[in-house]
Amino acid sequence: MSGAASPTLALPSASPELTERLQQGLVRVDQRVRSVVDHEDTFIAAASAHLTAAGGKRFRPLLTLLTAELGKDCTDEVIDAATAVELTHLASLYHDDVMDAATVRRAVASVNAAYDNSTAILVGDLLFAKASELVAGLGAEAVLIQSQTFVRLCVGQIRDDRPAPEGADPVDYYLGVLEDKTGALVATAARYGAMFSGCPPETVEICRHYGELLGMAFQLADDLLDITSDSAESGKTPGTDLREGVATLPVLYALASTDPADDRLKELLASDLRDDALHAETLGLLRKHEAVEHARMHTDAVARQAQHILDPLGESPALDALRALAVGVARRAG
Template sequence: MTQPATGQGTPPVLSIPGLAPELRERVLEGMARVEALLSARVAADDPFVAEASGHLLAAGGKRFRPLLTLLVAELGAGATDEVVAAAAGVELTHLASLYHDDVMDEADVRRGAPSANARYGNSTAILVGDLLFGTASDIVADLGPQAVKLQARTFVRLCSGQIRDERPCPDGTDPVEYHLGVLADKTGVLIATAARYGAMFAGCPQDVVAMATEYGERLGMAFQLADDLIDIGSEGEESGKTPGTDLREGKRTLPVLHALASTDRADDRLKELLTGDLDDDARLAEALTLLRGHRAMDEAREQTRAVARRAVEVLEPLPASEAKDALVALASGVVERVG
């Protein structure tokens, strides 16, 4: 059986240490079903619509959210048909958001391939994102009114987080706390929903559903914090993305916030770059070099690991099981991507 495609530079989720062979095989089988459903649902009679809709799906990716759904489902009945459908719905929601993100960021590369907006233009990329959101909602609608309500609330928080991410931190608000709140909405909520769906549709009791949801949101925040570090610390061929995209867009991620808070005069040049125009390639390269060697990166790495540790703490009341062990190891694997 072929393992799902994964993002460049990111270890496959299913290679996490200690994952029991039988559990690995069950999750692989579940992912094969999810992949088949994804392929079927992005298909279209019009060849161009089918190609554009499947562009990012074909480019691969970590499939982190559906894998989480399947792993959490192992706390209950495993990969039921409803779990597989929910996992596909979450991944399509995520894919749709990427089409929109790339338009807003004017990105050229996604998953090591041309972004949809670069290949098809902004208008088509936005419309394809809308189409995929609609397809995800259609899948979730078959899972009942509770799932529909959860999908809607997730979408509202996701969009709210994205809007706030585009705006400066309000006066009188701690920039780091504001940033973490944005991440909880922008990234954490969809990963929380992925985990919640896994518990819900595998028949887990309500207390386990609640634990899975909280674990998922904290895991999602750690996942995004790690991605933000990768945006600074990795080379393009390693990550499949253009390094420094967040810096060029003026986004104040965690290492940037820590660097800007420095009172050391030796950091004046870095702060000047981070608060200035980084459209110039030479200025961006200088900012990346200075930031990569700055203690702010170490501070951000430790804070990212702390968020992952808090995710693991949520699982402590669960009885020992292979699934619990896998979820604990997953949290560690997410943050160890950043070294």
């Protein structure tokens, strides 16, 4: 298969020495990913590498490498764990695009659009299997963690596709979905780095908790970006979630308003926003609504909680970078 460009590191708070080590680690992970997804069947190889070749942030493997800095060394086991996390994430994207009937991912045609739904599902399954195969070489505890993470990913996706049950608080339900759908895998990424660099169990658990909160902040910031950014800034089409009828945190806060002045916005949010005119009106009203600031404050609070989780570990360049990462992730919304 043809090689993708090496990933670039976006962690401006890191020292030059730490940046260099992380960059080297990301190159190793990228090489490992490309090696694992390759296949003797050229069709399978191309479909498996479709999103890998398109690039991506490599946010999760970066986190694995960064928490490994809290231990002794970036071992081959750390690289395999980071690779498994990235493969699991890629597999989930293949399945997400089928469920969402997406046509574009990472500025290229999504796999379901480039091939078909059946291929996208099966290749997603193949990538999950490849991730599990890697983790099997890391020991029984890693296999259990991978299995539990996969369960949570599936539960989060199933619950995300359904409205909050009658009597449940919609905000609490949504945050619970995010904990499973996004927080679980980011938590595992952070946990693996500490585990396979020889950190004590207490540090591993702190990293797991930090990762879960970081994943939440990451997804909540994405929710805000969908509303507040323009396409030139984010590379995404604004209001995609609105058009698809996804009630993210700002929308849920707006729907909970009892102010009669918000009646028009609530009416629009309950309508079919595939209509361009209604979509534009809704996005305009929502951008000016206090619900956006309320959601931003919640996102910042989750990021601060992630920072404070690290307090028992003291100070180091890696911990400084982890604390800055939490803020950076949350404030991508501007």
